[in-house]
Amino acid sequence: MDLLDFIFPKTCVSCGKIGSYICRKCFSKIEFVGNPVCPECQRQAIGGKTHPGCKRKYGLDGLVVATKYKGPVRAAIQKVKYRFVWDIHKVLVDLVADSIWRYSLPKNVVLTSIPLFVQRKRWRGFNQAELLARDLAKRFGEKYQSDLLVRVVDTKTQVGLSREERKVNIKGAFKISQNSNVKSQNFIIVDDVYTTGATMKEACKVLKRAGAGEVWAMAVALD
Numbered sequence: 001m002d003l004l005d006f007i008f009p010k011t012c013v014s015c016g017k018i019g020s021y022i023c024r025k026c027f028s029k030i031e032f033v034g035n036p037v038c039p040e041c042q043r044q045a046i047g048g049k050t051h052p053g054c055k056r057k058y059g060l061d062g063l064v065v066a067t068k069y070k071g072p073v074r075a076a077i078q079k080v081k082y083r084f085v086w087d088i089h090k091v092l093v094d095l096v097a098d099s100i101w102r103y104s105l106p107k108n109v110v111l112t113s114i115p116l117f118v119q120r121k122r123w124r125g126f127n128q129a130e131l132l133a134r135d136l137a138k139r140f141g142e143k144y145q146s147d148l149l150v151r152v153v154d155t156k157t158q159v160g161l162s163r164e165e166r167k168v169n170i171k172g173a174f175k176i177s178q179n180s181n182v183k184s185q186n187f188i189i190v191d192d193v194y195t196t197g198a199t200m201k202e203a204c205k206v207l208k209r210a211g212a213g214e215v216w217a218m219a220v221a222l223d
């Protein structure tokens with residue numbers, strides 16, 4: 001236990017027990033994604049690679065996702081997003097890092113994150129996807145590039161929208177920041193939750209149109 005833990009004791013996001021962000025009992029309730037799935041059809045896919053039949057022009061090449069968006073993981077993600085507990089995202093980073101062996105990721109990847117619209121980030125003070133991407137890159141010994149993608153439209157939240165509405169809502173939301181060269185580079189785009197993947201797919205399209213190599217999506221939880 002370090003000094004910070006003493007002053008601000010960690011409590012379980014699910015049951016409130018003191019000692020850690022997810023206590024042992026709640027940790028045992030986490031539903032892990034045992035078998036990797038395809039980012040397009042969300043059926044089982046070896047190594048998390050997009051099925052050859054599901055591949056799209058400018059589409060994602062694979063998906064890494066650690067758990068289901070339920071219980072303590074859902075609670076932890078909400079905490080990261082809406083109430084800043086300075087290191088709670090590390091719990092989520094651990095979940096992804098521990099399941100990474102199941103995935104056939106490309107080599108030499110650059111991790112980046114889904115950006116927030118600039119005003120929104122200023123208001124919130126941080127971007128939760130950025131925190132995750134930065135720490136994951138460190139953990140994997142890969143590069144991290146912040147602000148590679150820029151959000152040019154302040155889209156409304158995807159929550160509550162249908163699959164088709166999400167696609168329309170997010171269309172044209174991103175561009176690549178000035179002075180960024182993505183040609184032939186492999187990328188992993190990080191976000192907290194993967195639902196229909198509309199946001200990740202749109203970001204992927206922007207990168208691939210600019211000449212990126214393989215592009216994967218990585219999220220903590222699958223909704």
Ligand SMILES: [Zn+2]
Pocket residue numbers: 012013014015016017022023024025026027
């Ligand atoms: Zn608990």
Ligand SMILES: [Zn+2]
Pocket residue numbers: 038039040041042043045050051054
């Ligand atoms: Zn598929």
